[in-house]
Amino acid sequence: MKAVQYARYGGPEVLALVDVADPPLPDDGVLIAVHAAGVAPGDCKVRQGELQHMFPVKLPKIPGRDGAGIVVAAGAAAGYARPGDRVCFIAQHVEQGGAAELIARRRREIAALPATLSFLEGAALAHAGVCAWIGIVETGAVEPGMKVLVHGGGGAIGSLAVQIAKHRGAEVAATTRSSNADYVAGLGADRVIAYDRDDFTAHPDRYDVVFDLVGGDAHRRSYRVLKPGGTMVYLIAAPIEDLSAEFGVSVKRAVIHDRIETLEAVLALAAKGILRPQVGKVFPLADAADAHRLVESGAHTRGRVVLQVR
Ligand SMILES: NC(=O)c1ccc[n+]([C@@H]2O[C@H](COP(=O)([O-])OP(=O)(O)OC[C@H]3O[C@@H](n4cnc5c(N)ncnc54)[C@H](OP(=O)(O)O)[C@@H]3O)[C@@H](O)[C@H]2O)c1
Secondary structure (H helix, E strand, C coil): EEEECCCCCCCCHHHHEEEEECCCCCCCCEEEEEEEEEECHHHHHHHHHCCCCCCCCCCCCCCCCCCEEEEEECCCCCCCCCCEEEEEEEECCCCCCCCCCEEEEHHHEEEECCCCHHHHHHHHHHHHHHHHHHHHHCCCCCCCCEEEEEEEECCHHHHHHHHHHHHCCCEEEEEHHHHHHHHHHCCCHHHEEEECCCCCCCCCCCCCCCECCCHHHHHHHHHHHHECCCCEEEECCCCCCHHHHCCEEEEEEEECCCHHHHHHHHHHHHCCCCCCCCCCEEEEHHHHHHHHHHHHHCCCCCCCCEEECC
């Protein structure tokens, strides 16, 4: 099969489209013909070798934390799936990933892709949706009537977090660059703060939950916009300094797991049309290096960059 692979850590130039052996079909697993694979900032950080302490990958490595495709073969003990099934899949950073024509997965690594969603939408939704759900629902415990601020509301995870928080009945504010303000408002945010024009701390609103997808300065300045006893939820982006004791709030890291029930919950919301997947720029598999370059540049905005594999 064709796959994008890197044999050493480095910049996007280490990515190459190569021919590799098809993955073997596990007895209790399936082979998936990948149609679309997500390109996340985490894929770039792992490729750079920045996250070796967290994700000791085995080189050569196929990147790609998630994707969507069609089951083409099922092992004898894989009664849960059949050839022809449309599925979303998750792949851990330490495994071989989705930027390939085929991937082998087991029961708790796939979920049915709703008929209403395209493969590109499935890939844009899978890992990003899981992260957004873990941040807003499982960690932030957002409830009706709460005030929530999402930093990075135009990004892959933020664009879904805004929608999930709205669906939970929260009043949602989100930061984004000014050129994305209308886009983020269109996702349902009640208030959009353009971080390149306005200071989010200047507004009198105080929040029950801040979901920080940016870190660094945005994180540090967010303590003062939390209500006393409020919750700062963060994903590992730029480094953070925990100032919770000084401000009388709690700080919780959204710990990303791959429980399949979370992906199923996200897909169920999308199947009902409540959660709209956000597909960013689409690249052919052969141009994976360009896709990584774009993600790394920070110039990419609006949803998830996706590789079209077929
Ligand atoms: N295990 C983990 O802890 C974990 C898991 C997943 C993701 N992450 C991290 O979480 C972060 C977000 O992931 P993602 O996939 O959503 O990335 P993404 O699609 O690149 O989105 C990041 C967004 O941040 C926005 N942004 C940049 N500077 C900002 C600022 N000063 N204020 C507000 N927004 C700002 C950008 O919005 P504009 O386009 O509007 O500028 C961009 O859309 C990444 O750093 C990723 O590595 C960590």
